[in-house]
Amino acid sequence: MLHPPCPLPSYVAADKLGPWETYLEQVAQVTPLLAPSLQPWIETLHRPKRILIVDVPIRLDNGEIAHFEGYRVQHNTSRGPGKGGVRYHQDVSLPEVMALAAWMSVKNAVVNLPYGGAKGGVRVDPRLLSIEELERLTRRYTSEINIMIGPDRDIPAPDVNTNAQVMAWMMDTFSMNQGRTSTGVVTGKPISVGGSLGRQDATGRGVFVAAREAARQLGIPLAGSRIAIQGFGNVGEAAARIFAGAGARVVAIQDVTGSICNPAGIDLAALRAHVAQFKTLIGAPGTEAITGEEFWAVPCEFLVPAALEGQITTANAPNLAARIVVEGANGPTTPAADAILEERGILVVPDVLANAGGVTVSYFEWVQDFSSFFWTEEEINQRLERLMTEAFNAVWQVSRERRLRLRTAAFVVGCSRVLEARAIRGLYP
Numbered sequence: 217m218l219h220p221p222c223p224l225p226s227y228v229a230a231d232k233l234g235p236w237e238t239y240l241e242q243v244a245q246v247t248p249l250l251a252p253s254l255q256p257w258i259e260t261l262h263r264p265k266r267i268l269i270v271d272v273p274i275r276l277d278n279g280e281i282a283h284f285e286g287y288r289v290q291h292n293t294s295r296g297p298g299k300g301g302v303r304y305h306q307d308v309s310l311p312e313v314m315a316l317a318a319w320m321s322v323k324n325a326v327v328n329l330p331y332g333g334a335k336g337g338v339r340v341d342p343r344l345l346s347i348e349e350l351e352r353l354t355r356r357y358t359s360e361i362n363i364m365i366g367p368d369r370d371i372p373a374p375d376v377n378t379n380a381q382v383m384a385w386m387m388d389t390f391s392m393n394q395g396r397t398s399t400g401v402v403t404g405k406p407i408s409v410g411g412s413l414g415r416q417d418a419t420g421r422g423v424f425v426a427a428r429e430a431a432r433q434l435g436i437p438l439a440g441s442r443i444a445i446q447g448f449g450n451v452g453e454a455a456a457r458i459f460a461g462a463g464a465r466v467v468a469i470q471d472v473t474g475s476i477c478n479p480a481g482i483d484l485a486a487l488r489a490h491v492a493q494f495k496t497l498i499g500a501p502g503t504e505a506i507t508g509e510e511f512w513a514v515p516c517e518f519l520v521p522a523a524l525e526g527q528i529t530t531a532n533a534p535n536l537a538a539r540i541v542v543e544g545a546n547g548p549t550t551p552a553a554d555a556i557l558e559e560r561g562i563l564v565v566p567d568v569l570a571n572a573g574g575v576t577v578s579y580f581e582w583v584q585d586f587s588s589f590f591w592t593e594e595e596i597n598q599r600l601e602r603l604m605t606e607a608f609n610a611v612w613q614v615s616r617e618r619r620l621r622l623r624t625a626a627f628v629v630g631c632s633r634v635l636e637a638r639a640i641r642g643l644y645p
Contacts, residue, residue: 234309234311234312234315235311235312235314235315235316235525235526235547236311236312236314236315236318237311238315238525238526238547238550238551239314239315239318239319239547240262241551242551242623242627243258243261243262243627243631245551245624245627246624246627246628246631249618249620249624249628250628250631250632250635251632253639254631254632254635254636254639256639257635257638257639258635260292260294260634260635260638261292261318261321261631261634261635264289264290264291264292264314264317264318265290265291265292265293265332266289266290266364267287267288267289267290267310267314268287268288268289268360268361268363268364269285269286269287269310270285270286270287270288270357270360270361271283271284271285271286271360272284272285272286272338272353272356272357272360273356274349274352274353274356275352276349277346277348277349284338284339284340284353284357285308285338285339286336286337286338286339286357286360286361287308287310287313287335287336287337287338288313288334288335288336288361288364288365288370288372289310289313289314289316289317289334289335289336290317290332290333290334290364290370291314291317291318291320291321291332291333291334291335292318292321292332292333292634292638293332293334293370294332294634294637294638294641295321295324295325295330295331295332295633295634295637296324296329296330296331296332297331297332297366297367297368297369297370297371298317298320298331298332298333298334298364298369298370298371299320299324299329299331299332299333299334299370299371299373299575299578299579300316300317300320300333300334300335300336300372300373300375300575301316301335301336301372301373301374301375301376301378301404302335302336302337302338302357302372302373302374302375302378302382302386303316303335303336303337303338303375303376303377303378304337304338304340304342304353304376304377304378304382305337305339305340305341305342305376305377306339306340306341307339308337308338308339308340309339312337312525313335313336313337314335315525315546315547316335316337316375316546316547317333317334317335318333319333319546319547319567319568320332320333320334320335320575321333321630321634322568322626322627322630322631322634323567323568323569323571323572323575323630324572324575324630325629325630325631325633325634326568326569326572326607326611326626326629326630326633327569327572327575327576327603327604327607328603328606328607328633329575329576329579330579331371331575331579334370334371334372335375336357336361336372337375338353338357340353342377350382351385354382354385354386354389355385355386355388355389358385358386358389358390359389359393362389362390362393365390365401366390366398366401367398367400367401367582367585367586371400371401371402371403371578371582372386372401372402372403373402373403373404373574373575373578374404374450376449376524379404379450380404380405380406380411380416381406383402383403383404383405383406383411384405384406384409386401386402387399387401387402387405387409387410390402399585400582400585400586403415403578403579403581403582404574404578404581405581410581410584410585411581412577412578412580412581412584412590412591412596413590413591413592413593413596414577414580414593414596414597414600415574415577415578415581415596416450416454417454417457417458418573418574418576418577418578418596418600419450419451419454419455419544419571419573419574420450420451420452420453420454420455420456420457420458420522420544420573421454421455421458421573421597421600421601422570422571422572422573422574422576422600422604423451423455423520423522423542423544423570423571423573424455424458424459424462425573425600425601425604425605425608426542426565426569426570426604426608427459427518427520427540427542427565427570428462429604429605429608429609429612430540430542430563430565430608431517431518431540433612434539434540434563436517436539436540438459438462438463438464439462439463439464440463440464440465441459441464441465441516441517441518442464442465442467442479442514442515442516442517442518443456443459443464443465443466443467443516443517443518443519443520444466444467444468444469444470444511444514444516444518444519444520444538445466445468445469445470445519445520445522445544446469446470446471446511446519446520446521446522446523446527446545446548447470447471447520447521447522447523447544447545448469448471448487448491448497449471449522449523451522451544451545451571451574452469452471452520452522452523452544453484453488455520455522455544456469456482456484457484459518460481460484464517464518465480465481465482466481466482466484467479467480467481467482467514467516468482468506468511468514468516469482469487469497470497470508470511470523471497471523472523473495473496473497473498474496474497474498474505474508475497475505475506475507475508475510475511476497476498476500476503476504476505476506477503477504477506477510477511477514478502478503478504482500482502482503483500483501483502486500486501486502487500487501487503509532509535512528512532512535512536513535513536513537514537515537516537516538516539517538517539517540518538518539518540518541518542519536519538519540519541519542520541520542520543520544521541521543521544521545521548521549522544522545522571523545523548524545524548525545525546525547525548526547526548526550527545527548527549528541528548528549528550528553528557529550529552529553530550530552530553530556532553533549533552533553533556533557533560534556534560536557536560536562538562539562539563540562540563540564540565541557541562541563541564541565542565542570543564543565543566543567543570543571544567544570544571545567545571546567546571547567548567549564554621554623558621563622564621564622564623565608565622566622566623566626566627568623568626568627568630569607569608569611569622569626572604572607573600573604576599576600576603576604577596577600580596580599580600610629611625611626611629612625614628614629
């Protein structure tokens with residue numbers, strides 16, 4: 217007997233779905249393509265397994281008490297413990313964290329890691345906090361979500377505006393509550409407390425591998441290719457550096473401070489020095505400032521959106537002058553824009569595949585922490601390249617065999633693996 221679709225969860229306002237709506241549209245598109253045996257379990261993908269909303273009060277440096285709203289969402293744990301980052305941003309919301317957790321479920325399955333999907337966040341502008349306040353915020357947030365996380369339950373990692381230091385504070389706080397050192401509770405830690413070599417560049421390196429494999433399929437040589445990158449943080453900077461090392465030219469970069477270009481190629485070393493000194497891209501040696509709209513229209517072979525979600529929309533998708541979009545960020549392309557890019561013949565390597573390098577090396581770190589045996593950076597990079605290449609080839613094969621765009625093929629692979637695990641485990645009780 218067929219049942220009508222379940223209504224939206226009561227905690228999600230129908231007019232404030234945001235990224236969660238994007239995720240649901242992606243699942244809806246792929247649902248008819250999944251095996252009949254998996255259809256009864258589709259609703260599993262629509263509903264996060266567990267959601268925690270916490271108040272995070274801290275004492276500011278001036279003695280006042282401030283309250284921040286925090287979240288931890290476990291979307292699905294059928295394939296293993298939850299895995300996903302923690303972001304600090306003033307616009308963090310529950311629908312956003314839900315979507316990010318769901319994308320992690322799909323992403324981990326696409327790369328075939330033994331993880332489910334999870335995500336966390338605190339609604340705060342970390343630029344307004346001192347380092348001492350940031351530490352107090354991190355430790356209090358960790359204490360509040362302590363009931364959900366653990367090395368075999370849910371493993372946070374860095375995300376937007378969080379880094380290795382934040383992970384060290386989280387690990388230490390969890391360990392103090394446990395009465396023993398538990399390095400495996402988070403990944404992306406400093407090397408001195410159980411972090412992995414190669415983790416800092418992992419997402420950017422994975423973006424490069426995905427781009428290289430896509431270029432190989434389309435017969436585009438990497439050497440001399442033009443690259444435009446949105447975001448010059450951990451992901452964007454590493455991707456730019458690795459692309460340049462392969463002989464490509466980074467011709468345009470955009471971040472929150474503005475957009476710059478140089479058709480002959482941006483001097484990345486000079487740019488890093490400029491940003492370190494002036495905290496802005498604008499004015500970097502040998503570059504010209506351009507508008508945000510002009511950035512999207514810069515002619516290039518590869519466009520790498522590596523900032524926040526919802527950046528490629530119906531407003532700018534018609535103007536993109538790239539041959540391949542490689543999604544370094546999570547959810548940077550809206551479904552409507554996706555359709556425009558497909559119609560224009562622009563290949564999109566989706567986020568759940570393209571930016572999986574970070575969680576892959578996080579998995580390596582987690583394994584190393586459990587065994588207390590650590591690999592060299594060369595070994596890490598080799599393992600990352602192998603898993604990313606295998607994942608790309610599997611998705612590419614599905615896309616060619618079934619005549620699907622890469623995003624749809626990736627969701628077929630990822631969602632099928634999640635639902636197969638859910639179906640074979642059954643329901644308890």
